[in-house]
Amino acid sequence: MSQQSRLDRRTFLRRAGLTALAGTVGTTTPLPALTTGGAQPRGTPYDFDTIYDRVGTHSSKWDAQIARYGREHIDVGMGTADQDFPIAPQITRALRDRIAHENYGYMTLPESYLESIVEWNRRRYRLEIDPETILHASGVHPGIISTLRAFCPPGSKVLLQTPSYNGFYTDIRIVGVVAEESPLKLVNGRYGMDFEDLERRIDHDTHALILCNPQNPTGNVWSRSDLTTLGEICTRRRVVVLADEIHCDFVTRGHTYTPYATLDDEAIVRNSITYKSVSKSFNLSAMKCAYLFSTNPDYLARIRGAGQHQQSMNTLGVIAAQTAYNECEDWLDQLIAYIDGTHQLVESMVRSTVRNVGFVKPEGTYLAWLDVSDALDRIGAEDTAAASEQTTPETVLQRYLVEHANIHINPGSSYGLGGSGHMRMNIATSRQLVELALGNMAAALARA
Ligand SMILES: Cc1ncc(COP(=O)(O)O)c(C=O)c1O
Structure with missing residues (x-):
């Protein structure tokens, strides 16, 4: 993942707004009103394009896969359904306000x-x-x-x-x-x-x-x-x-x-x-x-x-x-538009570059449901899977993509009847990483 800007721990904490607390908290800090968060004028553009490095934060999408397969095999984690974007800044501000009050006793539902x-x-x-x-x-x-x-x-x-x-x-x-x-x-x-x-x-x-x-x-x-x-x-x-x-x-x-x-x-x-x-x-x-x-x-x-x-x-x-x-409605609206554009990017890249894979732009979610039936044939996944009760053709392809494309996506067979022949790719990440992942996938399948 050479083009990825790796963040060190301090940068991560700074982005999460955590170091800002040092020296500012005190036991007498009053509890702010729950609505505190700070206004962000509507239309302020949010940046979903810059790669936001989550490695080292116990992320199940990234760190769990790195622990399992090795850092060198995970350029992009695209399994678990969460996002790689920093949250809306209003939320970070509201959380920072709340943690200035240093008590977390039982609460009633506000x-x-x-x-x-x-x-x-x-x-x-x-x-x-x-x-x-x-x-x-x-x-x-x-x-x-x-x-x-x-x-x-x-x-x-x-x-x-x-x-x-x-x-x-x-x-x-x-x-x-x-x-x-x-x-x-x-x-x-x-x-x-x-x-x-x-x-x-x-x-x-x-x-x-x-x-x-x-x-x-x-x-x-x-x-x-x-x-x-x-x-x-x-x-x-x-x-x-x-x-x-x-x-x-x-x-x-x-x-x-x-x-x-x-x-x-x-x-x-x-x-x-x-x-x-x-x-x-x-x-x-x-x-x-x-x-x-x-x-x-x-x-x-x-x-x-x-x-x-x-x-x-x-x-x-x-x-x-x-x-x-x-x-944070404006933040979400901008993100929805970004995800929509990324689905379009996936559609056009799959059509032009990723051989043996089919994709129809979904109506919702930030998940891409890929038809990989041809890719399964290409790597002989059926025969490999038949040799072990633990595997399915889709889990064989999952491992193949980890080893040859450095991406981790979910096997369709884990979603019950009708899931075979498919893989689920979470695209809620920077488009740069989506492009990297699809490029890696295309190259790996072309070599198969
Ligand atoms: C359809 C669906 N329901 C529930 C969940 C999990 O929800 P929670 O984390 O709030 O338990 C997920 C997470 O991927 C999901 O996709």
Whole structure:
């Protein structure tokens, strides 16, 4: 990674705003108002192009792969779904203000944070959320886990439309239930829901469906009509819908995200719980701050009761999330445009340079779902995988790309039925690194 400007530890800390604290904190520093963050005039351009080096920060996308494969084999980590950009400066300022007050005792959920959630969803998506119906969670996963516990007896089935985010399989395993996979239909490069298949898979032992919108890993953004048809089936068959909308802020040009909770039929909405977070949008995953809501008070009561949902809060996460929603919309809008442009770059580079790979620009997310069927043939991945029960053709290609292209991307086979023949590449990084990665990939596959 010769062109990458490597940051030393001091630079990293300075960028994170940490050294600024030295000598300024005191035990009597008053707690600033939660809304503090500092205004940034709208239109101030943010820099997503300069490479921001995360190596040495315990990043799972970078450091975990370097530990596994060696520094020399990771020019670009493109697996875990987080961003390589520095967060919006308003958030850093708000966090700095808060840490000047040196106490992190238990907190109550600030009303101002709930208001920021309500306002954000109203302003951007015309989604009305009653603040009384919001439960806090330290991530979308803990919310989904307590919901599955509340609705699904051990051993019962949870519907997934696959390929589907691999973390759902972990949640399902933790709760002791079983994934029932309904494959999406791939027609002309676009995935569609297979309603007949879905309904056929529902029986007396099916109590929940996890919906992902925008969909990870395919990037599909489901239409109002898709969601309504799905909702009708699930409501009629008494299957609770868990609508994971964590990727909702990233939608590419020409597409629209429809919150499940804005569907016209109230009964369909009442049969659902929605999960959201600032983590993907504002790159705050490790701040552990998410929320869920439902118009159905019985569902919320069950999640708290039988689901044993705990609303554990993280002070800095709440500050960061509230500041993101209140003050960082312009930063996000600029990032969405940047990601859209990067998807276009991937599309044109794949078409012109990366032989044996197919790509259709997704409707949402910052994930590129690559068709690698030809590349798998080229490196004989099927035969290599057949020799070991631990591997799939896609994990063979994953290792091949680490060893020959110095990039780490995720194998499609980890996303369930329909994921084979694909790899998932996270493009939420500087375009320079995306170009480097695709160039390396093209060269490695040309040599195969
Ligand atoms: C669809 C989806 N849901 C949930 C998560 C994880 O959410 P959290 O970190 O808030 O638990 C991810 C992370 O990649 C995701 O893609």
